[in-house]
Amino acid sequence: MMRGLMLAVVCLLIGAAPAEVPLGKFQTWFGSSRIATDFVSDGVKVHVEALPCPARPIGESTCGFEGFNNQAAVTVTGPRSASLTVTTDPQGSYARIAVVRFSRNDARSGVIIESQSGGSGGNLTAQVLIPEEDGYRAVDVGQHHGSVLEGELADFPRDVSGDGIVDLKLEDGAFDSAFGCNACTPRPPRLLAVKDGKVVDESRDPALRPVFAKDMARLAPICLSKASDRNGACAAYVADAARAGRFNEAWAAMLKHYQRDQQWGQPCSVPVAAQVNGRCPPGGRETFPDALRAFLIRTGYLPQPTSASDRASSKS
Numbered sequence: 001m002m003r004g005l006m007l008a009v010v011c012l013l014i015g016a017a018p019a020e021v022p023l024g025k026f027q028t029w030f031g032s033s034r035i036a037t038d039f040v041s042d043g044v045k046v047h048v049e050a051l052p053c054p055a056r057p058i059g060e061s062t063c064g065f066e067g068f069n070n071q072a073a074v075t076v077t078g079p080r081s082a083s084l085t086v087t088t089d090p091q092g093s094y095a096r097i098a099v100v101r102f103s104r105n106d107a108r109s110g111v112i113i114e115s116q117s118g119g120s121g122g123n124l125t126a127q128v129l130i131p132e133e134d135g136y137r138a139v140d141v142g143q144h145h146g147s148v149l150e151g152e153l154a155d156f157p158r159d160v161s162g163d164g165i166v167d168l169k170l171e172d173g174a175f176d177s178a179f180g181c182n183a184c185t186p187r188p189p190r191l192l193a194v195k196d197g198k199v200v201d202e203s204r205d206p207a208l209r210p211v212f213a214k215d216m217a218r219l220a221p222i223c224l225s226k227a228s229d230r231n232g233a234c235a236a237y238v239a240d241a242a243r244a245g246r247f248n249e250a251w252a253a254m255l256k257h258y259q260r261d262q263q264w265g266q267p268c269s270v271p272v273a274a275q276v277n278g279r280c281p282p283g284g285r286e287t288f289p290d291a292l293r294a295f296l297i298r299t300g301y302l303p304q305p306t307s308a309s310d311r312a313s314s315k316s
Contacts, residue, residue, distance in 0.1 A: 018045065023109065024156035026098040031070020041099035042109040043079040048072050048095065051087065070094070076111050082135035089115040089125040100157055102194040104164040106131065110194065112168070114153055123173055124149045130197055141192060141199045147299065148173030150187055160191070161207035168192040169211070174299045175236055179265040179292070185232030186222075188239045189215055203243055212244035224257045231262050231288050238292065242301040258288050266291040 018038040021027060029037045029048040036049035051071050053063035063069050071090045074097060077083040088095040092115030099109045111129040126149070129136040141149070151171035160167040171187035179185055189211055191202045202208060219240065222233035234254045241250030266288060268280030275281065286294075296302040 021099070022156075024098055024100050024158075026096040026112075026114070026153070026155050028094055028096050029072055030094045031068060031072065032066075032093070034068050042101070044099045044109050044111065045077040046097055046099065046111065047075040047077075048097065074113055076129055076136060078108055078131060078136065081108070081131070084129060084136040084138065086113065086127055086129070086138050088113060092116050092125065096153070098153075098155070098157075100166060102128075102130070102166050104159070111136070112153065112157075116152075124151060124170060126153075128194055128199060130194060132197075137197070139194075139199055147190070148176070149190060150176065160211060161202065161205050163207070165193045165195060167202060167208070168194075172239075172299070175232070175239070177265075178232070178295060179235045179288070180229050180232030180262070181264075184229040186219055186236040188212070188236050188243070206245070209244045212240040213246070216240045216244060216246070216250065220253075224253055228259065229262065229264075230257075231259050231264070234258050234288075235292055235295070239296060239299075239301045242296060247302075254292075255289060260288070262288065265295075 018040045021039045021041040023042045025041070027037065027039055027046075031050055034050065036047065038045070038047050040046070049072060050069045051073055053067065053069050070093045072088045072095050073085055074088060074095065075083055075085040094115060096112075096114045098112050100112055102110050108131040110131050112126060113129070114124060114126045116124060126141045128139050128141060130139060149170045150173040151169075153168055153170065157166045157168055159165060160169070168191065170190045170192065172190045173187065175185050175187045176182060177185060189203070191205075191208055191211065192199055193202045194200075216237055219233050219237040222230055223237040227233075234257070238247070238250050238254050241247045263285050266285040268275065268284050269286045270280055270284040272278075275284075293302065297304055
């Protein structure tokens with residue numbers, strides 16, 4: 001009995017062993033818990049704890065009125081490699097961390113650290129810790145090519161394209177409230193991958209077209225209907241089609257079904273000097289198809305027109 005008591009005391013003093021977590025399974029840490037988190041996955045040790053108050057450089061802080069900080073320090077230590085500590089988004093209330101093999105050829109696992117930074121659609125900030133010879137290198141992916149990312153990475157990210165590299169599926173925040181309210185405007189997928197030590201956008205890869213075709217099927221019942229405020233769904237539906245190699249088909253369907261009396265997101269086509277008290281006159285806004293095509297070109301779903309004939313056809 002005495003021996004058992006002594007073992008219990010030792011365990012209490014040294015703490016329980018970190019939990020073993022499957023590769024790719026995200027663990028969530030909440031600042032409000034005020035409890036440090038430790039886990040091990042694929043031999044990689046992860047330690048998460050709140051930064052001390054008031055160590056919060058920007059954004060709202062819970063230190064002043066709740067006495068704790070929900071910005072975390074995440075320390076990662078790989079087998080026979082130096083540790084690296086990074087901090088989570090200062091405006092996020094939680095963090096999700098997973099150990100992942102970015103490529104089937106990687107000798108060591110990397111780490112993904114994700115949190116939400118707010119905004120109407122839940123803007124996402126993420127870091128990937130890429131294994132290098134003697135440690136890790138952190139790369140921020142909260143924005144990619146000027147477009148905010150939204151959504152949340154699913155557990156066990158997988159190789160969708162079949163090239164042996166994990167595809168990280170998120171959502172395109174450029175669509176947030178672009179053609180309707182936040183809730184009225186679905187976001188098309190954005191797929192990223194870690195290649196040659198960099199984070200690259202793989203969304204144009206033809207091997208990923210089934211991902212966008214599946215999202216088209218999700219949005220078609222909304223866009224191709226008589227539902228009010230459906231133009232946001234139509235915008236995402238056509239964007240998906242551009243990635244799925246089905247743009248002409250989807251554009252023709254959208255032209256038959258879009259909501260003609262909805263003006264959210266359509267800019268005024270009348271020059272500022274001709275506007276009345278700075279307001280666009282009735283009937284002076286671009287049509288939804290014109291505004292949508294310009295938006296899809298600006299956000300990279302459609303190519304930039306390169307000739308006069310291309311520019312003319314882009315308005316047809």
